[in-house]
Amino acid sequence: MKETKKGSTTIKRIRKAVPLYLMILPGFLYLLINNYIPMSGIVIAFKDLNFQKGILGSDWVGFANFVYLFKTPEAFRILRNTVCYNLAFMVINTTAALAIAILMSEIKSKRKVKIYQTCVLVPTLVSMIIVSYMVYAFLNTRTGYVNGLLRSMGRTEIAFYTEPVYWPFILVFVNFWKGAGYASVLYLANILGMDQEMLEAASIDGANRWQRIKSIILPLLKPTVIILTLMSISKIFNSDFGLFYQVPLNSGALIDVTNTIDTYVYRGMINLGDIGMSSAAGFYQSTVGFVLILIVNGITRKYSNENALF
Amino acid sequence: MRSKKERRYSFCINLVMILISVVMVIPFLLLISASFTSNEAILLHGYTLFPSKLSLEAYEYIWVERAQIFRAYFITIVVTVVGTGTGVMISLLYGYAISKKNFPGRSFFTFYLFFTMLFGGGLVPTYIWYTRYLHIKNTIWGLLIPGLLMGAYNVIMIRTYYQNSIPSELAESAKIDGAGEFTTFFKIYMPLSKPVIATIAMFVGLAYWNDWTNGLYYITDSRLFSIQQLLNNIMKNIEYLSSNPYSIMSSSSYVPQETVRMAIAVVGVLPVLLMFPMLQKYFVKGITVGSVKG
Numbered sequence: 228m229k230e231t232k233k234g235s236t237t238i239k240r241i242r243k244a245v246p247l248y249l250m251i252l253p254g255f256l257y258l259l260i261n262n263y264i265p266m267s268g269i270v271i272a273f274k275d276l277n278f279q280k281g282i283l284g285s286d287w288v289g290f291a292n293f294v295y296l297f298k299t300p301e302a303f304r305i306l307r308n309t310v311c312y313n314l315a316f317m318v319i320n321t322t323a324a325l326a327i328a329i330l331m332s333e334i335k336s337k338r339k340v341k342i343y344q345t346c347v348l349v350p351t352l353v354s355m356i357i358v359s360y361m362v363y364a365f366l367n368t369r370t371g372y373v374n375g376l377l378r379s380m381g382r383t384e385i386a387f388y389t390e391p392v393y394w395p396f397i398l399v400f401v402n403f404w405k406g407a408g409y410a411s412v413l414y415l416a417n418i419l420g421m422d423q424e425m426l427e428a429a430s431i432d433g434a435n436r437w438q439r440i441k442s443i444i445l446p447l448l449k450p451t452v453i454i455l456t457l458m459s460i461s462k463i464f465n466s467d468f469g470l471f472y473q474v475p476l477n478s479g480a481l482i483d484v485t486n487t488i489d490t491y492v493y494r495g496m497i498n499l500g501d502i503g504m505s506s507a508a509g510f511y512q513s514t515v516g517f518v519l520i521l522i523v524n525g526i527t528r529k530y531s532n533e534n535a536l537f
Numbered sequence: 538m539r540s541k542k543e544r545r546y547s548f549c550i551n552l553v554m555i556l557i558s559v560v561m562v563i564p565f566l567l568l569i570s571a572s573f574t575s576n577e578a579i580l581l582h583g584y585t586l587f588p589s590k591l592s593l594e595a596y597e598y599i600w601v602e603r604a605q606i607f608r609a610y611f612i613t614i615v616v617t618v619v620g621t622g623t624g625v626m627i628s629l630l631y632g633y634a635i636s637k638k639n640f641p642g643r644s645f646f647t648f649y650l651f652f653t654m655l656f657g658g659g660l661v662p663t664y665i666w667y668t669r670y671l672h673i674k675n676t677i678w679g680l681l682i683p684g685l686l687m688g689a690y691n692v693i694m695i696r697t698y699y700q701n702s703i704p705s706e707l708a709e710s711a712k713i714d715g716a717g718e719f720t721t722f723f724k725i726y727m728p729l730s731k732p733v734i735a736t737i738a739m740f741v742g743l744a745y746w747n748d749w750t751n752g753l754y755y756i757t758d759s760r761l762f763s764i765q766q767l768l769n770n771i772m773k774n775i776e777y778l779s780s781n782p783y784s785i786m787s788s789s790s791y792v793p794q795e796t797v798r799m800a801i802a803v804v805g806v807l808p809v810l811l812m813f814p815m816l817q818k819y820f821v822k823g824i825t826v827g828s829v830k831g
Contacts, residue, residue: 237641240639240641241641244639244640244641244642246717246718246719247634247637247640247718248634248642250630250631250718250719250722251630251634251635253630253631254628254630254631254650254687254692255631255646255649257627257686257687258649258650258687260671260682261663261682261686261687262653262657262658263653264658265657265658265662265663265666266657266658266662267658267662268661268662268663268665268666269658269659269662271661271662271665278669282665327554327557330550330553330554330557331554333547333550334547334550334554335547339551339554341817342558343554343557343558344817344821345813345814345817346557346561346562347557347558347561348817348820348821349561349562349565349810349813350561350564352743352747352806352809352810352813353747353809354746354747354748354749354765354805355749356747356749356765356768356769356772356802356805357568357768357802357805357806358564359772360568360768360798360799360802361564361565361567361568363772364564364567364568364571364584364799365564365567369580369583370579370580370583370584370795371583371584372567372583372585372586375582375583375584375585378583404560404561404564408561409824412824412825413824413825416821416824416825436546468750469749469750473749476772476773489660492659492660492661493660495661496660496661496664502661505661506661506662509658509659509660509661509662510659512659513656513657513658513659516656517656520655521655537651
């Protein structure tokens with residue numbers, strides 16, 4: 228008797244929520260199509276993909292694709308590039324963003340802060356295609372700005388697009404240029420949200436500016452820095468496809484220093500013979516990334532629960 | 538009365554910030570300057586920060602070939618407007634539903650949304666699914682649907698906004714007056730969510746405007762090229778504009794190559810640069826909005 232009553236109220240509640248289900252439906256279907264069905268497609272990493280047989284009908288090959296992948300020298304190279312670039316990006320961008328934020332917090336004039344902020348944020352607005360045009364305008368051999376300067380100083384020009392040695396620096400710089408402003412806004416908001424009275428009290432007590440930055444502002448920013456760093460670590464196997472593919476103009480001579488997991492997966496995909504290795508690399512990226520997020524979230528939860536993702 | 542030392546300190550800080558700002562802005566200057574320089578001067582002196590010889594020939598050439606460029610512009614505008622409108626709407630609806638405490642299945646739908654931030658199938662399965670099964674290759678859907686329409690981050694931002702910034706008494710009093718969920722959403726929540734709509738629309742719109750990967754993966758038909766994809770093709774092949782079947786000029790006619798590509802790039806970023814001062818407020822708000830907890 229009691230149970231049927233409970234059952235009928237559940238039905239009642241669900242019936243009352245029909246409009247809510249209708250509201251959720253478009254988004255639900257979109258995530259199904261765009262996220263969940265492709266997720267189940269990661270099984271192709273364990274298959275010998277044959278479009279005649281379809282994904283489900285293709286033969287299982289176990290770990291064969293992974294064995295092939297890790298036998299190639301490319302496997303080590305894309306892993307090294309992806310991880311090392313991400314580490315360099317983390318260090319450079321965090322330092323730069325902190326410096327920009329602290330400098331801006333020291334400026335009294337609101338109007339000036341807004342102008343500087345506009346300038347550092349403008350690079351985040353443009354696509355990697357536009358960025359590749361800008362880099363081309365600076366670096367191309369015949370008409371590039373940098374080579375023009377070199378020539379006017381009587382130096383020989385540099386064929387940047389065929390010289391791998393320069394690209395680690397170029398890519399780190401481009402990434403700084405495009406990303407530092409974004410993070411600096413976050414840090415600046417943090418500084419402005421700090422207890423201003425405490426900061427003033429410190430300067431009345433005779434703390435000079437450097438002491439104030441070192442012993443008050445930086446320690447207060449530490450939790451945000453740690454959270455952002457942990458979030459970057461959880462994405463350490465992901466790379467910006469545009470930065471590594473488009474900015475070097477897909478130059479074959481640079482592949483040793485520009486090939487990352489994402490560019491490798493794309494190149495393997497358009498070159499159908501490699502789709503097995505390509506999907507193995509993609510599977511590897513997805514699963515290792517997932518495990519990393521879980522680990523990082525666990526650490527964050529211990530450190531400061533309110534900043535954990537879940 | 539500010540001391541001399543303090544003024545010097547403030548001067549130094551401003552100097553460093555001006556230097557940083559210049560570094561950030563110089564690439565734009567180079568791009569714009571190149572587009573207004575004569576092609577011959579560039580072949581002679583290279584790209585310069587200020588035009589060595591002013592010329593509008595690049596823009597004149599673009600004007601002659603305007604059919605292709607306007608077409609790409611039109612595609613980009615349609616995709617941006619339709620994608621942003623639809624994407625923001627379905628995100629708002631999803632966010633509204635999972636913000637309701639008495640919604641049966643709320644925790645399931647929240648997790649269903651949230652999990653997409655943690656795990657993804659990656660490019661290969663996504664590409665095969667969209668092209669082999671849904672056949673969106675060389676259709677406008679290829680630019681609209683994959684990846685960009687609705688992101689979990691934005692929906693969670695909406696849900697948090699509805700939970701924290703709109704008093705639930707408002708919804709309850711509407712319900713007493715006999716309003717259904719749709720009426721409550723459109724008449725009460727929508728008008729109150731202008732700030733969050735502006736922020737999300739800006740991020741989604743920017744993503745659509747700047748997107749070139751969907752074009753790279755799913756579009757090979759030049760009638761459907763967006764402005765970003767047109768730029769991508771011009772970078773790969775500077776003769777692209779004059780050598781494709783839509784060109785008006787014969788392929789042998791003179792093209793001011795080095796300046797034209799920069800001029801099209803300028804045309805491509807201009808709307809974003811012009812709108813940014815108006816939208817900066819929302820942009821900054823979007824960056825600093827903190828909690829995205831699931």
